[in-house]
Amino acid sequence: MDARVQRSVVATLSTRPAALEVGPFVVGIDPTTVSPHINYATPRPGEAVTAADVTALIDAFRAAGRRPRLEYVASCAPALESLLLAAGFVPEARHTYLLCVPDTLRTPPTPDDVALVEPGDDEQRAALIGAQNDAFGEAASASAADVARLRRQQRAGGVAVMAVAGSGACLGGGGAARPTDGVSEVAGIAVREPYRRRGLAGAITAETTRRLFAAGAEVAWLEAGGAESWRVYQRVGYRPAGERLYLVMN
Known part of the structure; x- marks a missing residue:
């Protein structure tokens, strides 16, 4: 399931107006905003990543005038975190994601008004x-x-x-x-x-x-x-x- 979730992130970033392909990364760039929650990168699941790939990614962010930032499912690129830390990235957050399927969905009442x-x-x-x-x-x-x-x-x-x-x-x-x-x-x-x-x-x-x-x-x-x-x-x-x-x- 981790890989399917990661592929959904890749697909979402690929629809950004100025999305970039940088080696194993997809970079979602939207020229209309500098929001880091919209302009960020993610790796394609299962692809090898090198230090040179990370350097190219940083250069792509700088060329686009955006701060380098990534979001990704940890298990889909297990060696990536150490490469990013070595390149000068710092951890921003580490979150557990949650899943729902039709059989588990529960619908609470909506307030009357x-x-x-x-x-x-x-x-x-x-x-x-x-x-x-x-x-x-x-x-x-x-x-x-x-x-x-x-x-x-x-x-x-x-x-x-x-x-x-x-x-x-x-x-x-x-x-x-x-x-x-x-x-x-x-x-x-x-x-x-x-x-x-x-x-x-x-x-x-x-x-x-x-x-x-x-x-x-x-x-x-x-x-x-x-x-x-x-x-x-x-x-x-x-x-x-x-x-x-x-x-x-x-």
Whole structure:
């Protein structure tokens, strides 16, 4: 399963507007943003990596004006971490990822005054992104590039879900890229602070995952940002599966 998850990351990065192939790496470059969560590299699973490959990767990041950064499933490139450390990278995080399959998915009730819907136009896409940014402590407004990125994801077969109150306000949401080899990551699960602890995060996660399975995915995966998120994801059917590494160059 580690290799299937890693291949889904490779596929996602390959869809970036200025994606690069650098030896055994795929580098996802998006000229419209410097966000390290969008501009990063990952190795193709099972391919040998050398110190020269890492040097070429660093040069590619610098040529693109981005900070060198990688995310990958540890078991798919077991020798890579030591090469990156030797080249000057430092560990950023080490996370356990969780998996869900249709048989384990559990759907909790959605709060009575909230609807879980797919954004159907750019105004709604901007509202969803704004709610996610607000929940993550970032600038709440969504740029035109952010909206275009989400539109492309949906049109390519990805999933987006927004939680809308009766007043029309967007309270949070989440999404997922188009499945690759039957696998996709559920990401960006967010609820604005005043609306937390009502079961909304679990409902958003379950609905995003359900839509992903309805679109043909066999496996959904995600990462928890802390103990509270971990409990939310386990309640809707996600189970610990493997380890992902994050490394960045100073």
